[in-house]
Amino acid sequence: MGRKRGFDLGDVLEVVRDQFWDHGYEGTSTYDLMDATGLGKGSIYKAFGNKHDLYLRALTEYSEGLVTQARAALSPEAGGSPRARVENYLTAIARSFSAQSPRRGCFLTKGTVDLADNDEPVAEVARNAFARIATSFAEAVEAGQSAGEIAPDVDAAAVGYLFVSVIRGIDTLSRSGIAEPVLLGVVRTAMAAIPGPGIAA
Amino acid sequence: MGRKRGFDLGDVLEVVRDQFWDHGYEGTSTYDLMDATGLGKGSIYKAFGNKHDLYLRALTEYSEGLVTQARAALSPEAGGSPRARVENYLTAIARSFSAQSPRRGCFLTKGTVDLADNDEPVAEVARNAFARIATSFAEAVEAGQSAGEIAPDVDAAAVGYLFVSVIRGIDTLSRSGIAEPVLLGVVRTAMAAIPGPGIAA
DNA sequence: GACTTTGTGGACCACCTGGTCAACTAACGG
């Protein structure tokens, strides 16, 4: 019943997300959102409630996508050995950050640093996404250990969070304009956290 | 000649820095700065130019302090073996982030994620600080290699940036409320990047 | 104690902020 919505929710959320991504929460005004979406203020508020709800929804959708992407890249279906999948995924992320122009890193990092400090809903979205991505890394590491490719004494769960940290770290570094080879060096050296099963120190 | 300034520049910069740290660049208004410093708007603008200059100055001062602190913690004077100095420094940072209430992480991370994307002066401050901290780590690693404590095939420069990345990473994680033991696990596993000189894989 | 110079405080400016509202428009059921 009633009039049909004249726009697609998902499309608008993507446009909105890009605005928040590029200019931050406080730096994005309702007029910026109107301009970017082509919608009237009333339509936006009717569909999403208020600015904060809209932000949270865009961020949530984005972080779900991130988790899905991490799972896909780290699962056996992605091909390659577990250790190679980890390295390929991290390398792809480092390259994608470097290729951005203008630089914008990852929206989840932006949202976390922007708001999570004193915005519990945002913090929860971030914590959740970080935990699930860390788990995906941990599962890949465990697979590598089962296959005899990764040393069995590695703490898979801890290393999962290490890789999540490294991603957030190269994100921040890339935002400052640090060059791609440096970021790739970070990824390369981070791989030492999952050494082969040789007689390690 | 002329009236004396009625406040200390350094004191005011610290107060201002805390405001920007807690609320971000866009989230801090000139009125917030007036309230926090107790100064009139005219005095602030007279002393610092405009909001952006003021921010940049607070950030620059902060990042110089960070670099100094990193150098002190990683230099031989800090005591302990090179490898221990690295681990102690990273551990201290992880603990300090966890102890914050409210959470606020590191101001340099905040500034970088907030503005560096499209603010070259801020990006330069960040790039510079990251590079110098990475160098401090690298020097400690080289010292460890000379002392036979760290495997000689480790790429000290790359590992320096890895540790900088890890700090930025645990910063972001801690902002989302991830617990201290997890952050300490990240530090512990990151230490695998500078293994002892045994027969490594 | 005038004069110059620098610092201070707050009024003031033009404009932007997030959010609301009421008149209006489209789609469906009967």
Added chain:
DNA sequence: CCGTTAGTTGACCAGGTGGTCCACAAAGTC
């Protein structure tokens, strides 16, 4: 084709925005 429901639009609101300006206050010079 008429009521009901939901979506759209733009005017409107109260208060906040970064920045400027000017009358005034202190400090040093002669």
